[in-house]
Amino acid sequence: MTALGRTRSVAFIVAWRGIHNAFTNPAFLLPSVLFPLFFFIAFAGGLSGLQRVPDFDYESGYTSFQFAFVCIQAAAFGGVFTGFAIAADFEFGFARRLLLAAPNRGGIIIGYMVSAMVRATFVLAVVFLAGLISGMQIDGSIGDFAALLVLALCVSAVSTLWAAGIAMRMRTMQAGPVMQMPVFVLLFLAPVYVPLNLVDGWVHAVARFNPATAFLEAARGFVSGEPDKVGITAACLVGMFALTVLWARGGLRSAERAG
Amino acid sequence: MTGLAHSSMPTQVGLLAGRAVKRILRQPAQLVFPVLFPLILLGVNASGLAAATSVPGFPAASYLDFALAIPFMQGALFAALNGGQDLARDIQGGFLDRLAMTPMSGAALLTGQLGGALFMGVISAVLYLVVGIAFGAGIASGVGGALVLLALAIVISSAFACFGTFVALRAGTGEAVQGFFPLFFVLLFLSSAFYPRDLIEQDWFATVATYNPVSYMVEGIRSLVITGWDGQALAQAFGISAIAIVGFLALSARALRTRLVRT
Numbered sequence: 001m002t003a004l005g006r007t008r009s010v011a012f013i014v015a016w017r018g019i020h021n022a023f024t025n026p027a028f029l030l031p032s033v034l035f036p037l038f039f040f041i042a043f044a045g046g047l048s049g050l051q052r053v054p055d056f057d058y059e060s061g062y063t064s065f066q067f068a069f070v071c072i073q074a075a076a077f078g079g080v081f082t083g084f085a086i087a088a089d090f091e092f093g094f095a096r097r098l099l100l101a102a103p104n105r106g107g108i109i110i111g112y113m114v115s116a117m118v119r120a121t122f123v124l125a126v127v128f129l130a131g132l133i134s135g136m137q138i139d140g141s142i143g144d145f146a147a148l149l150v151l152a153l154c155v156s157a158v159s160t161l162w163a164a165g166i167a168m169r170m171r172t173m174q175a176g177p178v179m180q181m182p183v184f185v186l187l188f189l190a191p192v193y194v195p196l197n198l199v200d201g202w203v204h205a206v207a208r209f210n211p212a213t214a215f216l217e218a219a220r221g222f223v224s225g226e227p228d229k230v231g232i233t234a235a236c237l238v239g240m241f242a243l244t245v246l247w248a249r250g251g252l253r254s255a256e257r258a259g
Numbered sequence: 260m261t262g263l264a265h266s267s268m269p270t271q272v273g274l275l276a277g278r279a280v281k282r283i284l285r286q287p288a289q290l291v292f293p294v295l296f297p298l299i300l301l302g303v304n305a306s307g308l309a310a311a312t313s314v315p316g317f318p319a320a321s322y323l324d325f326a327l328a329i330p331f332m333q334g335a336l337f338a339a340l341n342g343g344q345d346l347a348r349d350i351q352g353g354f355l356d357r358l359a360m361t362p363m364s365g366a367a368l369l370t371g372q373l374g375g376a377l378f379m380g381v382i383s384a385v386l387y388l389v390v391g392i393a394f395g396a397g398i399a400s401g402v403g404g405a406l407v408l409l410a411l412a413i414v415i416s417s418a419f420a421c422f423g424t425f426v427a428l429r430a431g432t433g434e435a436v437q438g439f440f441p442l443f444f445v446l447l448f449l450s451s452a453f454y455p456r457d458l459i460e461q462d463w464f465a466t467v468a469t470y471n472p473v474s475y476m477v478e479g480i481r482s483l484v485i486t487g488w489d490g491q492a493l494a495q496a497f498g499i500s501a502i503a504i505v506g507f508l509a510l511s512a513r514a515l516r517t518r519l520v521r522t
Contacts (some may be wrong), residue, residue: 034441042448045464049454060264067291179291188303194310 014098014111018085018153019118032081033123036074038065043193044134050194057122058195063136067127068148068219069192072212076159076183082116083163083179084166090171090255093192099256109248120156124149136150139225147230148222154237155215159183161244166252171258173207186212220227268367275371280378293337294383298390300388304329305394312455319485320453321326327391328480329452332473334383335416336443342376343423343436350431350518356404359519369511373420380416386410396484404483410477411483411496415476418500419443421507428514450474472499 022029044066051062058065089095095108102108110225132138140148163179170178190212199207207213214233220230266274283290305323312322319325349355358368366387386406392398398405449464450473459465468474478494482489 015328031441038441038445038448045461046448046454046459046468047308047311048460049314049458050308050311052314054313056310185299188300188307193307198310199307200309201306202304 003104007110008108010104011114012103014108015114015118016111018082018115018175019246021085022115023122024192025224028081028085029119029122029232030237032078032119033126035077036070036079036123036127039073040070040127040130043069043132044136047193047229053194053198055198057192058220060139060186060227063131063134063135063139064138065220067131068223069216070127071124072155072215072219073187074127075120075156076187077158077180078120078123079116079161080163080179080183082112082119082160083167084173086112086164086167087171087173087179090167091173093256095171098198099205105252105256108247109164109252112164113157116160117153117156120152121149124152129185137147138223140172140222141179144222144227148219151215151219151222151233158237158240158244161241161248165244165247165251168255171255179254182251186210190216192216194215212239237245268364271363272369272371272374274372275368277492279345279372279375283341283375283379290379290382291498293341293368293379294334294386296337297333297383298387299324300333301330301391302394306344308453314509315456316455316458321397322513323394323495324392324396324485325455325481326453327387327396328477329447330391331384331412331415331446332452332477334387335380335412335419336440336447338376338379338383338416339419339423340378340436340440341423341441342372342420342438344433345375346372346424346427347431347433347436350427351433355518365512365515365519369508369515371426372424373417373497376412376420376423377417380388380413380420380500382417383432384412387412391484398483399485399487400483404488407435407493408480408483411493411500413478414504415480418476418503421436421504421511425507425511425514428518431518444474450477452477456518471509475499 020219022032030117044063047061047066050056051058051065086095089098098108099105138145162183166175167236169175189203190207190210191207196204196207196213196217211233214229214236218227218233294342301323304326305321308326309322311317312320312325317325354498355368357394388409398408400407423436423439427436430436449467450471451459451468452473456465456468456478473497475492476499479492482492486492
């Protein structure tokens with residue numbers, strides 16, 4: 001078997017296991033479905049009055065505005081939850097056996113990443129359904145929504161690589177907050193509730209340079225059928241993907257050294 | 260703890276409360292994260308939602324003033340979670356079983372256990388008030404109002420701590436207490452914490468927020484910050500918290516009896 005074939009077979013097995021665990025054990029899947037759903041309900045329901053703010057210029061309405069945020073959030077947190085699963089695999093000894101058995105260990109990370117992306121797709125479908133039920137206005141075409149899905153999956157991949165790097169270095173479930181907090185802070189230091197021009201103070205200054213702002217603005221552009229900031233979003237994703245691949249590879253090396 | 264069995268009730272409470280407080284102080288992560296996280300969120304929301312103040316009818320000129328009530332609630336939630344988890348750990352580790360073999364009263368155990376959560380509640384409430392004022396929040400009800408605010412925050416903390424204690428005694432595992440944590444946050448997010456109830460546009464959300472007791476706790480604290488002295492808001496906040504304390508203490512006492520019988 002070639003090196004590529006070995007990587008593929010390891011990735012397939014790890015991905016299949018992750019997907020199987022997620023869809024057969026509600027305790028694994030429920031948090032990643034319920035959290036975004038809950039944020040969607042709370043923000044789109046409770047804060048919809050914000051569309052009355054002068055200069056709030058998002059034509060598709062506040063529910064669509066928040067739907068885009070929740071898509072990105074669900075994708076990012078899906079990656080973090082996968083990181084929790086990796087940490088659990090180390091804590092219970094499974095990951096060490098996996099490291100011994102896998103002919104190509106890079107495939108392990110790819111497998112975890114694929115399982116996170118499958119889970120993210122399912123969660124996005126649930127959130128989309130919730131949006132439809134709540135009367136969300138859809139102005140984007142099928143192509144726009146396909147682009148939104150690709151964007152969310154890329155965010156999920158980057159987030160998984162970040163969380164995997166932490167999980168493989170710390171190898172304990174107590175690493176959860178270390179995986180979660182930076183993602184949470186990055187997301188909430190972006191224009192979550194109102195467009196960037198209405199964000200005030202220090203958060204505005206930070207949000208202008210936060211890649212999550214580009215992700216949110218691109219996602220909102222796809223939902224409203226007026227794609228925006230696609231180039232800068234793609235550039236940010238390529239850069240973050242490259243950095244997190246190195247980060248996750250370093251984590252894998254650390255886990256290998258630890259035995 | 261050898262003298263515990265023969266000591267008076269206040270001594271028993273004091274010993275157990277002291278143990279709960281020491282336990283928190285020995286784990287800085289248990290103190291720092293629950294206290295700092297609500298402040299970070301307040302800083303982010305005060306800027307991110309500042310535009311809300313330009314919505315016609317918004318009751319405050321600054322979103323920081325409006326949102327200052329939120330960290331008090333989040334601090335109370337974290338205190339309840341940590342207190343509940345500590346008690347669950349005592350149950351899982353057999354400490355409660357060992358205490359059950361002494362003549363210590365159940366009331367002392369419950370009150371002492373709440374000491375840790377109350378300590379957290381006091382520390383965080385004072386910090387949130389000081390930080391809020393330092394960053395420009397004005398307390399419309401003045402110095403007296405600030406003191407009442409602290410008292411209300413502590414009563415609310417106690418109410419959530421009683422709930423955490425009940426969950427821990429009923430379920431007996433840290434995982435179960437952790438599992439209830441999202442419910443706490445659901446209650447907070449589905450309330451009038453982030454937006455005034457009369458300006459919420461979705462009818463179903465306004466209805467949920469109206470029936471959600473957390474709305475009245477938040478509005479009690481908020482009234483002291485942005486309105487001044489509002490007797491009705493304060494009566495509702497103190498009243499609901501007191502009912503929650505009495506109700507969950509009674510449920511906790513029953514759960515404790517059941518647990519001690521089981522062991």
